[in-house]
Amino acid sequence: MSGSRWRVAGVVASLLLFGWYTLANFFPASVRQDSSWLPDKAIRLGLDLQGGIHWVLGPDLAVAIEHELDVLRASLQETLTEKKVTPARIAVENGQLIVDAVSPQDTATIREIAIETKVLGIARTEGNLLAFKLTPAWEREVRDRSVEQMLEVIRRRVDDPIQGIPESVVTRQGDDRVLVQIPGGQLDREQARNLLQQTGFLEFKIVLDEAPTEELLRKRHADGLPADTVIVFEKEKGSDRVLSAYLVPKAANLTGESLTDARSGMDPRYGWIVNFTFNSDGATKFGKLTGDNIGKRLAILLDGQVYSAPSLQTRIGGGRGFIHGRFDSDSAAELSVILRAGSLPVPMKIEEERTIGPALGADSIRSGIWASLLGFGLVAAFAMIYYRLSGVYATAGLLANVVLLLGVMGMSGATLTMPGIAGLVLTVGMAIDANVIIYERIRDELRAGKLPRAAIRTGFNKAFWTVMDANITTLLAGLVLFQYGTGPIKGFAVTLCIGIITSVYTALVIPRLLFEFYPGNRPVQTLSI
Amino acid sequence: MFELIRPDTHYDFIGKWKYCVAGSIAIILLGLAAIPVIGIRWGIDFVGGTEVQVHFAEGVVTDEARIRDAVQSVGVGEPSVVRYGEADSSPGFLIRFQSGAEDQGAEQNQIVDRIQQALVQQVGALSVDRVEYVGPKVGAELRRAGVKSMLIAFALILVYVGLRFSAQFAPGGVIALIHDVLVTSSIWLLCGQQFDLQVLAALLALIGYSINDTIVIFDRIREVMGIHTAQDLPSVINQAINQTLSRTILTSGATLLAVIALVLVGGEVIFPFAATMAIGIVVGSYSTVYIASPIMLLLTDRKKAGESKVPAKAKKNGKPAKARA
Numbered sequence: 001m002s003g004s005r006w007r008v009a010g011v012v013a014s015l016l017l018f019g020w021y022t023l024a025n026f027f028p029a030s031v032r033q034d035s036s037w038l039p040d041k042a043i044r045l046g047l048d049l050q051g052g053i054h055w056v057l058g059p060d061l062a063v064a065i066e067h068e069l070d071v072l073r074a075s076l077q078e079t080l081t082e083k084k085v086t087p088a089r090i091a092v093e094n095g096q097l098i099v100d101a102v103s104p105q106d107t108a109t110i111r112e113i114a115i116e117t118k119v120l121g122i123a124r125t126e127g128n129l130l131a132f133k134l135t136p137a138w139e140r141e142v143r144d145r146s147v148e149q150m151l152e153v154i155r156r157r158v159d160d161p162i163q164g165i166p167e168s169v170v171t172r173q174g175d176d177r178v179l180v181q182i183p184g185g186q187l188d189r190e191q192a193r194n195l196l197q198q199t200g201f202l203e204f205k206i207v208l209d210e211a212p213t214e215e216l217l218r219k220r221h222a223d224g225l226p227a228d229t230v231i232v233f234e235k236e237k238g239s240d241r242v243l244s245a246y247l248v249p250k251a252a253n254l255t256g257e258s259l260t261d262a263r264s265g266m267d268p269r270y271g272w273i274v275n276f277t278f279n280s281d282g283a284t285k286f287g288k289l290t291g292d293n294i295g296k297r298l299a300i301l302l303d304g305q306v307y308s309a310p311s312l313q314t315r316i317g318g319g320r321g322f323i324h325g326r327f328d329s330d331s332a333a334e335l336s337v338i339l340r341a342g343s344l345p346v347p348m349k350i351e352e353e354r355t356i357g358p359a360l361g362a363d364s365i366r367s368g369i370w371a372s373l374l375g376f377g378l379v380a381a382f383a384m385i386y387y388r389l390s391g392v393y394a395t396a397g398l399l400a401n402v403v404l405l406l407g408v409m410g411m412s413g414a415t416l417t418m419p420g421i422a423g424l425v426l427t428v429g430m431a432i433d434a435n436v437i438i439y440e441r442i443r444d445e446l447r448a449g450k451l452p453r454a455a456i457r458t459g460f461n462k463a464f465w466t467v468m469d470a471n472i473t474t475l476l477a478g479l480v481l482f483q484y485g486t487g488p489i490k491g492f493a494v495t496l497c498i499g500i501i502t503s504v505y506t507a508l509v510i511p512r513l514l515f516e517f518y519p520g521n522r523p524v525q526t527l528s529i
Numbered sequence: 530m531f532e533l534i535r536p537d538t539h540y541d542f543i544g545k546w547k548y549c550v551a552g553s554i555a556i557i558l559l560g561l562a563a564i565p566v567i568g569i570r571w572g573i574d575f576v577g578g579t580e581v582q583v584h585f586a587e588g589v590v591t592d593e594a595r596i597r598d599a600v601q602s603v604g605v606g607e608p609s610v611v612r613y614g615e616a617d618s619s620p621g622f623l624i625r626f627q628s629g630a631e632d633q634g635a636e637q638n639q640i641v642d643r644i645q646q647a648l649v650q651q652v653g654a655l656s657v658d659r660v661e662y663v664g665p666k667v668g669a670e671l672r673r674a675g676v677k678s679m680l681i682a683f684a685l686i687l688v689y690v691g692l693r694f695s696a697q698f699a700p701g702g703v704i705a706l707i708h709d710v711l712v713t714s715s716i717w718l719l720c721g722q723q724f725d726l727q728v729l730a731a732l733l734a735l736i737g738y739s740i741n742d743t744i745v746i747f748d749r750i751r752e753v754m755g756i757h758t759a760q761d762l763p764s765v766i767n768q769a770i771n772q773t774l775s776r777t778i779l780t781s782g783a784t785l786l787a788v789i790a791l792v793l794v795g796g797e798v799i800f801p802f803a804a805t806m807a808i809g810i811v812v813g814s815y816s817t818v819y820i821a822s823p824i825m826l827l828l829t830d831r832k833k834a835g836e837s838k839v840p841a842k843a844k845k846n847g848k849p850a851k852a853r854a
Contacts, residue, residue: 367796429787477737
C-alpha cells in the first residue's frame with residue numbers, strides 16, 4: 001500500500017496547490033497583491049465578460065499611399081527643377097502620380113528619373129502623360145511603416161502613465177493589424193476613437209544645459225532656473241528610469257506641424273540616419289535654428305518627453321536634413337516613427353470591433369455561473385443516481401477537475417471568456433464520459449463473474465486507452481480551434497484544452513484512489529456501482 | 530445495479546444501415562435544397578457587417594418598425610431588427626446591417642454613434658449593450674481560416690484514428706464525422722439559425738467529441754474480432770454495438786445534460802454554441818451506431834471482395850460506399 005500512499009500524497013498536493021490558485025480567483029486583484037499568502041496571478045476576465053472595447057485596426061492604405069506619393073512628387077519636382085524640366089502638370093490623383101510632360105524628350109527624362117527611384121513603376125502612359133504608381137515592394141514598405149507608426153502612437157497613448165488607460169492591451173495582430181483592447185467602461189467609443197486618432201505633439205528645442213539627473217542639473221542652477229526654461233527628461237524605453245535631464249526653453253523653437261516626412265536611411269559616413277523633410281516655412285525656420293546653434297544639441301520632444309537629442313554639426317538648410325548618432329537600423333526606424341507619429345495623423349481604420357457594455361458582461365457572468373452550477377449539478381446527479389457510491393467517487397473527480405482547471409488557468413493568467421465558460425461546462429460533461437466508460441467496463445467484468453476488486457482493476461486498465469483515445473481526439477480539435485480562434489473563441493479553446501487534460505487525470509486517478517479506500521482490500525461481494 | 534439499457538440486447542443495427550444512410554442523406558439534401566429557398570444566414574463574422582444590441586430604458590414603448598425607420602434615417606440600407614428578451618418594460622433589440630462599400634471602417638464605426646443618436650431622439654433613452662463590426666477583409670479571412678481549420682481537424686483525426694486503429698477503421702470514423710457536421714449544419718439551417726464563429730467553434734468541438742463513441746465501438750469490435758475469429762463481420766459489429774450501447778447513450782446523455790444546462794440558463798450570448806452542440810451530440814451518437822460501423826463494414830467488404838476476385842460482388846457492394854464517400 002505504500003505505492004498508493006505516495007499517490008494519495010501526490011493527489012492531495014496537486015489539489016492543494018491548484019486549489020490555492022483557484023481560491024485566488026475569488027479575490028479582487030487589489031486584495032491579492034496586498035495579501036502575503038495569495039498568489040498574484042489569477043484568471044483574467046475576457047472583454048465579453050467585463051465589458052470593454054475591442055478593436056482591430058488596420059492602416060488606411062489609400063491615405064498612406066496618397067501621402068507617400070505626395071512626398072515623392074515633391075522630391076521628383078525638385079529633381080526636375082535641377083534638370084530644368086518643367087512639366088505641364090504634376091499631381092497625385094487616385095493613388096497615382098500623374099506627370100504631364102510637354103515634349104517626348106521630357107517624358108523620357110521624367111520616366112528615367114522616376115524609374116531610378118526604384119519605388120515608382122509605370123501604371124500607364126498616354127502620349128506625353130505618365131502615370132506612376134508605387135512598386136509592390138514599396139507598397140508593402142509603406143504598409144509596414146504605417147503599421148509601425150500606428151502601433152507606436154497607440155501604445156504611447158494607451159500606456160501613458162498619466163492619461164493612459166490601465167489594463168489595456170495593444171499588440172500587433174498578424175502582419176498588418178493592431179489589436180486594441182480597452183477593458184471596462186473607462187472610455188466610450190467616441191472618446192476611444194479620439195484618443196487613438198489624434199496626433200502627438202512634436203517639438204524641437206535647443207538644449208541649454210544637461211545632466212544625468214534632475215538633481216545635478218538643479219544644483220548647477222542653485223539660484224533658480226533661467227527665465228522661461230524648463231527641465232525635460234529622456235527616459236529609458238519602456239520604463240521610468242531617467243537617462244538624462246535637459247534644460248530647454250519653455251517655448252518650442254519649432255513644432256512638428258511643419259514636418260512632412262521622416263524615414264530611416266543609410267549614410268556612407270554616419271551609418272544609419274534618420275532623414276526628415278520640412279515644408280517651405282519649416283525649412284526656413286529650421287535652417288536658421290540649426291545655423292545659429294551649431295555644436296549644441298537639439299532635443300526632439302514628443303508630447304513633452306525627450307526622445308532623442310542629437311548634436312548639431314552644420315546648418316541644415318533646404319528643409320531636408322538628417323539626424324545621426326550611433327543609430328542601428330532599429331533605433332533609426334524607431335526615431336523616424338516617432339517623428340512621423342508626432343507630425344502626421346495616423347491613417348487607420350477599424351477592421352473589426354467587438355464592444356460589450358459592462359451590463360451585458362455582468363449578465364453573461366451571472367448566466368455563466370448559473371449554467372455552470374446547473375450543468376455540474378445535473379451531471380453529478382446523474383452519476384450518483386446511476387452509479388451510487390461509485391458515482392459519488394466520480395463526482396469527487398469532477399470537483400477536483402474544476403479545481404485543477406481553474407487553478408491552471410489562474411496560474412497561467414489565462415483569459416476566461418463566455419465561450420470559455422461554455423467550454424468549462426462542456427468539460428464537466430465530457431469528464432464524466434471517462435467514468436462512464438470505466439464503470440460500464442467494471443459492470444461487464446462483474447457480470448462476467450469477477451469479484452469487485454478484480455473487476456475494478458480490470459475495468460480501469462482496459463478502459464485506459466479508450467479514455468485516452470477519446471480525449472486525444474477532442475484535444476486535437478481543441479488545438480486546431482486554439483490556433484484558429486481569436487478573442488472569445490480562443491477562450492473556449494483554452495478551457496477546452498486545459499479541461500481535457502485535467503479531466504483525464506482526475507477521472508482516472510481520483511475514483512481509483514477512492515476505490516482503494518473502500519472497498520480497498522475488504523473482501524466485499526458486491527460493489528455499489 | 531441501475532441499468533437503463535440491459536446489457537444483453539440483440540438489436541440488429543447493421544441490418545438497418547440502408548434506411549439510416551438514406552435518412553441522413555435526406556436531411557442533408559433537405560438542407561441543401563433549403564439553401565436557395567431560405568438562404569444560408571451567415572453571421573457577420575463571415576460576411577462582414579455590423580450588429581448592434583441595444584435595450585431601451587424602462588417604460589419606452591416601441592416596435593421593430595420604428596427602430597428600423599430610425600436606423601434607416603441615418604442612411605443605413607436594409608437593417609434587420611429583431612426584438613429579444615422577455616422583459617416588455619425595457620425592450621431589447623438586435624439591429625444588423627451589412628457594411629457599406631469597401632474601406633468604410635472608420636465611417637462604419639461612426640454610423641453606430643449616429644444610430645444611437647437617432648434612436649435616442651426618435652424613440653427614447655437606451656443603452657448600447659454590444660457593438661460588433663466585422664470588415665469585409667476580416668470576414669473573408671475568418672471564412673478562409675474557418676474552412677481551413679475544419680479540414681485540418683478532419684485530417685488530424687483521420688491520421689490519429691488511422692494510426693491507433695487500422696486503415697480499415699479510420700475512413701468509417703471520419704465519414705461519420707463529416708456526416709455529423711453536415712447533418713447538424715442542415716438542422717441548424719432548417720431551424721433558420723445563423724452561422725457565426727460560435728457555431729463553427731461548436732462544430733469543431735463536435736468533430737473532436739463525436740469520434741469518442743466511435744472509438745469505443747471500434748475498440749470493442751477489435752476485441753470481439755480477436756475473441757470470435759470465426760464470426761462474420763456483420764454479427765461481430767452488431768455484437769460490439771449492442772455491448773457498448775449503454776455506454777454510447779450514457780456518455781452522450783451525460784454530456785448532453787451539461788450542454789442542456791447551457792442552453793437553458795446560459796443566456797442568449799452563448800445560445801448558438803450550446804444549441805449547435807446539443808444537436809451535434811445527438812446526431813453524433815446516432816451516426817456512431819448507424820453510420821460509422823456500416824461504412825467500416827462496407828469498406829472492408831469491398832476490400833475482401835477485391836481480394837477474392839469476385840467482380841460482381843465487389844461492384845455491388847462498392848456502390849453504396851462510393852455514394853456515401
